[in-house]
Amino acid sequence: TAAVGASFNHVSRESTDINRLANFYQDIFGFERIESPKLDFKVIWLRQSPSFCLHLIERDPNTKLPEGPWSANDAVADPKNLPRGHRLCFSVSNFDSFVAAIKAKGIKTHEKAQPNGKTKQVFFFDPDGNGLEVCSSV
Template sequence: MAAAVGACFNHLARESSDVDRLAHFYQEIFGLERIEGQNFGFKVIWLRQSPSFNLHLIERDSQTKLPEGPWSAKDDSLADPSKLFRGHHLCFDVAKDNFDSFVQTLKEKGIETDERMQPNGKTKQVFFFDPDGNGLEVSSRDS
């Protein structure tokens, strides 16, 4: 099957019962900028990191039956970043020169982290959760 002509990434959405708290986290930790968006009849906060990455934080529908994230589960072990499901995370990059400082900032904010080295032995990774329990990864990249 051929790729759609001109298709490109638009946004990633996260549902939350407290979109303001979640927006503050992404603005403070990753520097995302709050931008104006459309009115859908429910609260949505639009954040942008670059022209090609947008994050939409959507007010949780009280009728939904799905759990909000690992922290909404009864098993506290799911909030342990070392047990983050490998297929359920959002990844950002940080320049190698700033990686250790970034991880230290997370720790100073009381965010539990799991640091790893990729099998190539060159790329550092840190895994953690946002306030709703969504998995996050930050990996080091060459400047």
């Protein structure tokens, strides 16, 4: 059976440059750095709200996996592939301002709307190629 009282804790991302990745999430989504445990490798903990944290982990130099997934069906860094790919999704209250701000930073995006026409979405990548989605709040 499912764990009673289970709640979300964090998402982990491995990176060769956790400071670059932390700066991106702080700048784009307003995460704050919080105290991180002392481990045998570098880590940065980021918190956006009491219930959502990112755990950025220094990449093991011996790993053979690619840095980021790009998408579920294409190894090319194209945001058009993300609607069916692996990604984190955030909601924002002012979707159009958010999209304008990330475009002004030179971030390549793909925009679409849900079939109901109410929810707008923008897809893009973090500096390591991890898929991101931001949707309008409805």
